[in-house]
Amino acid sequence: MTPEPVLSLQNVWFAYPNGHDCVLQDVSFDIYPGTVNAVLGPNGAGKSTLLHLILGLYVPQRGEIRLAGRPLRNYSRQRLSRLIGLVPQREYIPFNYTVLDYVLLGRTPHLGFLQMPRPDDVRAAWAALERLGIAALAHRYVANLSGGEHQLVLIARAIAQETPILLLDEPTAHLDLGNQGRILTLLRDLAGQGITGLFTTHDPDAALAIADRFILLRGGRILQQGSAAEVTAESLARTYGTALQMLSVDGRRVVLLEIPGR
Amino acid sequence: MTPSRRFVLLLLTLGMVAGTALFVGRYPRPVWLPPQALREDPLAAQLVWNLRLPRLIAALLLGAALSASGFTLQMLFRNPLVEPGFLGVSQGAAFGAALSILYISRSALGIQTAAMLCALAGLALTHFLARRLRYSGWILRMVLAGIAVSALFSAGIGMLKYLADPLTQLPEITFWLLGGLWSTRWQNLLLILPLTLVSLTVLFLARWRLNVLALEEETAFSLGAAPGRERLVLLLASVGATSAVVSLAGTVGWVGLVVPHIARQFFGANARHALPSSLLLGGLFVLICDTLARTLSSGEIPLGILTSLFGAAGFLLLMVRRKIEVER
16 A cells, blocks of 8 residues: 655646746645655746645646645645745845854744744754754854755755755755765655755656655656656656666666767 | 853843943043933933934844844845846835835824835846846856846935925925934834834744745745745735835945844854844844944934945955855
């Protein structure tokens, strides 16, 4: 018996108010609890828009998004922010926050409208930092962090939010190999602790390394979706519009670009 | 030193300066009025309780409101170079006041209402223009649009000055443009008190929320905020506080830009501590400037001149020492 999907999209169509083309067309998929899900696709495929729709930032023109079986629009803003956390791509802030203050902002959904963070919230922020092994950064300024540290801090803020679902927008983009490995391992660990992850990426190898399920997007449509085993060289080649091979190394699959003449 | 200790220190300094300022002035002779004169000299008592005290409160409110609005606007627009004057708000208020003096009403209530409406119109126009501009990033567009809107209002003020009666209306308009608190009495202070206090209370209470609203749109949303609606409320509170105090004091520049930067230097970027300290620092700064304005010379130096002088100098110092970081 398969469990109930925690999140499901049913025939979702979406176009931006001032745009002409549909950014997403007839997108349907289910996300199950405790799984890692990768949304792959070339630039402009609609990956970020998909995350924004799931956040409730935009409302689809047609189709429905359901969260734990209930339509997304039935949730209040605060309730939603206790269920779905977002890890944006590198975030620019013009003011020099300390890492601890910045992570503490993740507690906002648990506070009343005018409430200040309580000692419990500060503890939750510290716990999130410790969970990612970056407690030493707590009193550093966010602006002075390296790319990898910054990404970890953004994830820590989402962890402090204590949501069962995490959306991550290109979590490994612009990171060196060491930090990519750290972030991917972390996502896998979080899934092991029951936190459902949905991340977008340009990098099929990152997705193949940790994802349980794949959603391949191209031009706003789903080309293919399924378990990791169902992803083939052919489907990836169609998604990205380039020739590639898939190799198996020690039981894990990796993607090799074909470069003519090499 | 922890932020709360610094805050207490700031509060004590403010109390001491305010207590001293009450006895500083040019009566009966510069610079000090001995406290026992309050009992012995009825004129001195009159002066202190009915002129200096309301003026002192007005200076504190003026500084607090300008700094808190500047701080809030900087966070809402995610732009550390914003201040009420940069967004067409101050010039709009001055235009509204001049318009009211000439054609509508010369009562304090009329001037205040016109100033506030035009301040809001200035902000709306700036915002609208910035959205329509096709040039560079949001921060620069906002500043450019603000300069253009301020210039438009300045031109309007020039026109009104040209049309004004040089004996009655023109001096009133000129007072607006230089800024000063010499006309402060209890009754016109009480008139601006409700709007100023309500607006400042809103800003003070919502300071944690302000941190969230300074994040990028999608993040603020994902943390449960309704960025559009909440930004509007805080924007209105900032403009409300600004236009209320400006309707009493005229255009007093640079306070709203510089004081928030100084507050962040000492209390960090988190609005939880930086906003209240901005309030106090702003009050302290304007109180010192105003005390100097009425004490330094036998005539009165317009307050706006002193705040611009010290504010601009302080800002340059911060820039040179690379304490202000601006990207984009």
